[in-house]
Amino acid sequence: DLDADILRVLEKIKGRVVEQRLLDVARVGGLPYPPTEQLPERYAVNRLALSEEDINARNDVIKLMMHKAGMSMIEHPLGLIGRFEGSQPELTPLFIMSHTDSVPNGDMYDGTLGVVGGIETVRAIKESGIVPKRPIFVLALTGEESARFGLALFGSRGMFHGLTDKELQACDGLGVTIEEALGPEGSRLASMPFFRLNDKFFPTPHAVIELHVEQSSDLEKDGVDLGIVESIAAPVRYTIHIGDRELEPDEIEYQHKKYLELTVNGKADHSGATPMGEENRADGLVEMAIVLSRLMEEEMDRVQTISVGEIDILSGAINKIPGLTTANIRLAGQSEQQVDEALRLLQDRVTLSNTYREGRQTLFDAQAMELREVDDLHDSQFFPGSTIIPRQLAAFGLIIATRNEATSRRNEHVVGTIGTFSLDSSGMIEMKLDVRGIDKHPRDLTATWIREAARRLNSKHGVRIFFNDLPGNDDPVAMDAGLVKTAAEIIDRYGIGSSKVMFSAAGHDAQNAARAGIPAVMLFCPSRNGGKAHHPDAYSSPEDIEKGVKALAALTMRLAA
Template sequence: MTERLVASAELMPVLELLKGNVLEERINTLAEIADGGKIGEGGSRLALTSTEISARKCLIRWMEEAGMRVEEFPLGLIGTYEGLNPTLPGIGFGSHFDTVPSGGRYDGTAGVVAAIEVVKALQKNRRRCKRPLKVFAMTGEESSRFGTALFGSQGIFLGLSDNVLNMHRPEDISIRQALENFGFDPEQVRLPVVTKDSLRAFLELHVEQHSLLDHEGMDVAAVEAIAAPDRRIITIGQPLAEVVKEVSNVTKGIRIDIMGKGGHSGALPMGREYRADGLQPAANFLMVLPAAFDRIFKNKNIKIFITDLQIEGAALNKVPGNTHLEIMLSGENEKDLEEAEVFILTYLKKLNRYYGPEKDHWPRFITNPLSASKLVEKQLPSKYHFEPEQLLPCFKTAGKIIQAVNQICTRYDTRKIVGTIGTFHLRSDGLIDLGLDLRGIDKGLRDQVAEEINKQIDQISLRERVNTRISEPLPGSESPTIMDSQLVNNIEQLALSLGLKVRRMHSAAGHDAQNAARAGIPTGMIFIPSRNEGRSHVPEEYSAPEDLENGARLLATTVYKLANE
C-alpha cells in the first residue's frame, strides 16, 4: 500500500522484523573484516585498503539478498530498491563503513547496517513504496588514511577536485593512487554520482558519539545542525642540517607511558571532566625537559634527547588516547645521569597527582595515568642526528601550543567549540607537525577562536624564538551545516508516534549527511545513544541492541513516509 503513512498498524509487520540482536550480529560480522584484529578489539578498516574492498563484497551480498540492485562506485556502493514509480526522485539513506585506526564497531557501520535491514524488512513484507529507495554505503568518511575527511560522500554528492585527489599523509600514497591501485578511474569521481534532482531526501542514522542521550535517558535525537572542522597543520622549527654523532658510552633511556582515553575530537566536549587527552601530560614533559636542560643538565654536560613521541591510533579527528614518550640521557658519568633520571621520575609523580583523581572531582584519567620504564641498551640509538640544543626549543614550543589550544577552546566550551591537537609528527628534517582540528556550529565564532589560537601561537613563537607556520585549511575543512527543518520535524514527530523519547540536538562531529545537504538535497539525521560514557573512535565504542532497534525502526518509519509522498 502506498498511502501516506506515519506509524500505524500497516507498518508494524515491517518494524517487528527490525531486531536489535540481528543488527548487532551484522555489525559484529562486518567487524571481522579488518586489519590488526577485529574492529572493536584493536583492528581497523581504513578507506581504500584491501580490507575495505573486502567489506564491500560483504555489503553487496547483503544488499542483493535484500532485493536491491547494487552499483559499485570508486567511493562506495548504492543499492536501489525499486519503487512503484521509478521516475520519481528517490529517498537516500545510509552512512560510511570505514573506520579510524583502532576504532569502534558502530561509528558509521550502524547506519549502513540499519539501512540494509530496513529494505530487507520491506522486501520480506512485499512492500514497495512510490519512490525508489537508495541505500548508501560510503568510504572515506574518516580522515585517518589521507588526512581529509568526508571525501567519499563528497565525491558521491559533489565530486572531487585535484587538490582532494592528491591528498595523502606522510609516507603514504594519495587518494588518486589508491583508487588506481584498485582499478578505479580517478576521473570518475570528479563529477557527482547523485544530484538534488535524483533524490527527494537523504537520511543518515548514526551513533551520537557523546553521552548526552544516555545521561538524559533519551532513545533518539533529531539532529538540527552539524558542526564542521577547520583543520590545519602547525609546523614548528626550520629544516635542520643533519649532524650524525656517536652517543656517549654512558646513557640511560626512559619510556613514559600515558594512559589516556581516546574519543571523537568533535563529539567530546572540552574539559578534563570529559577528556583524558594523553597528549596533554606529554606536552608537560615537552615543556619541562628543555627548561631543565638549560637550567641544570647543560652545565653537567648531559644531553637530553626526545627520541620518540607516539599516539596510539593517532588521527586528526581523534582525541589522543594512550601516548608514549621516549627520552634518552647521555653524559659523562653515571651519577649525573642518575640525578637526571630522578628529576624526570619526580616530575612524573607530580603529573600523576595533577591528572589523577586527587585533583578533580570528575577525573577522566585513571589513577596514576603516567608510568615509567627503563629502555634496555638495544632500544637506545647508537647515534643521534640533531643536537639537543637545536630540537629542544621546538619540542618546548610544541608543548606550549598543545596546551594553549586546549586552554583557549576550553574557555569557549559552553558555546559549542571544541579544539584538539590530534597528531604529532617529528619529521626527518627536524620539523614538528601538529594536526589541529577546530569545530563549532557557529562559523563566525569558530573563526574568532581560530584567530585567537593563531595569535597565541605567534606569541609563543616570538617568546621561544622558534619559527612556526600554520597551513591553509586542509581539504575537509568546511562551514557548519543546517539540517532541513521539515525533516527535523518529521523525525521528531515520528519518534513520538513510536513511543520513543526524543530530543533535538546538534552534532559536534562531522558526518556524510553534510555533503548531501551541501548538494542541495533536503537532509536529516537520527542519533542513537552511545554508551560507555559516549566514547567513540575507540574499541570501547558501544550502542546497545535496543538502541540499534529503536534507531532502525525510526529510520524505517521516516523513510516509508517520505517514499510514499
C-alpha cells in the same frame, strides 16, 4: 493503510540481528579485542579509507547483505549503492547513507550502523510485501574519516559535489594520493556528482537520511532514546610544521647513558564529539606536553642531560583524541652521577603529575604516567638540546594553547585537538590540528587565537611555525527543519522511544547532501560507556540499535510513500 504498513515493518526489525550484522562487517579489518559481558565478541576495527580492508568490507559483506535484501547494486569508486525499486520509479529516490571506513583501531558502530540499518530497513520492507512508491537507495560510502588522507567526508563530497583536483591530491603518510588510490577511471568518476554516474542522469534525491551513533554522552546522560540532529559542526584543519632548516643529530659519544620510555595512558575518543574539559577528555599528548615543557623550562640548567626523541601516539589520527602516548628519552652525560640526577628529576616529575590528579574529577587513571628504563631505543634519533629544545617547547606550547583556547569556548560548543605528532630525521616537527564548532564565529575565533599563540611561541623560542590549510575545511550546516519535525512526529506516533532535537559536534556525510541543496536529516542512537567513540570500547546496546533502525525505517516509509 500506511500506519499498518509501518507497524508491520517495525515488527520485523530486531536489535540483536542488527548487532550480528555489525559484527559480520567488523571482522573485515578487525583485530580481536578483549570481550565484555555486554559484547562477548569485539574487534578493533581497521578499515582506513580506500584500503584493501575497506574495499573488501563492501565487496564481500555489504554487497551480499544488499543482494539478500532485494536490492540491485551500482559500484562506484567512492562506495557501493544499493537500489530498491519503487512502484513509481520515475519519482526522485530516497537516500539512506553512511560510511564503512574507520579510524585506526576504531569501533564497529561508527558509520556502519547507518549502512546496515538502511539495508535492514529495505529487508523489512521487502519481507513485509510492501513496495514503496519511491525508489530507495542505500549508500555505503568510504572516505568519511580523515585518518588516512587528512580529508574528511571525501566520499560523500565526491558523490554530491565531485572532488576537486586539489582534493584528489590529498595524500596519506606514505605519499599515496586519493587520485592514485582510486586510479584514473575511479578519479574521473569521483570528480563528478553521483547524479552523472556512468554518464547516466540520476535525478536529485527527494531526501537523505543518515542514522549514526551519537559519539558523545548527551543521550545517555539525559536518558533519551533517540536524537534528531538539527545542525552539524564543521572543522577547520591545519598541518603545522615547526622548524625551517635541517638539524644535525647529536653524535657525541657519552660515557654514561640510559634510555627511557615515558608513557601517558590517555584515553582515545572522537575529537569532534567529545567536549573540552578534563572531566570529558584524557588527552595523552596534552599531558605529555605539560610535563615535558615544565621540565624543559624550569630545569634548563640540568635538562641538557635529558634528550626527548620521537613521541608516538598509538593509532594517532587528526580526528582522534590522543590515547596511549609514549616519549623516547635518552639520559646522557660524562658522569654516572649526572645521569642518575637526571633520572631522579624525571621520576619526581612523574610522581608529581600522578599526585596532582588524585582526588580531581578527571578521566585519567590515578597512575596515568609511567617511566620505565629500556635497553636501547634503536629507532629513535636524538638532537643537541640547544637546537631541538626550542622546537619542542614551541610544539608543546601550541598543544597546550589549543587545549586552553578551545576550553575557553566550550560553552559555545567549540572543540580543538592536536591528534598527531611526528619528529623526523631532520629535526622537523609536524602536527595536525582540528578545530570544530556548530557556530562559525567562535570556531574561527578559536583557530585565530591558536595561530596567535603560535606567533608568540615563534617569538619566544626563535623558531618558525607554519600553518598549512588542509582540504575539506567548511562551515557548519543546518539539517532540513521540515524533516527534523517529521522525524520527531514519527518517533512519537509509532511509540518507538523518547527523542530530543540536538546538534552534532562531529561532522557527518549528511552535511554534504545538505550543502548540495538536498533535504537531509540525521538520527542518533545513544553511545554508552560515557559516549566512547573511535575506540573498540564504544558500545550501543541492541535495544539502542533497534530503536534507531526502527526510527529510520518509519521515516523511510513515510518519505517513500
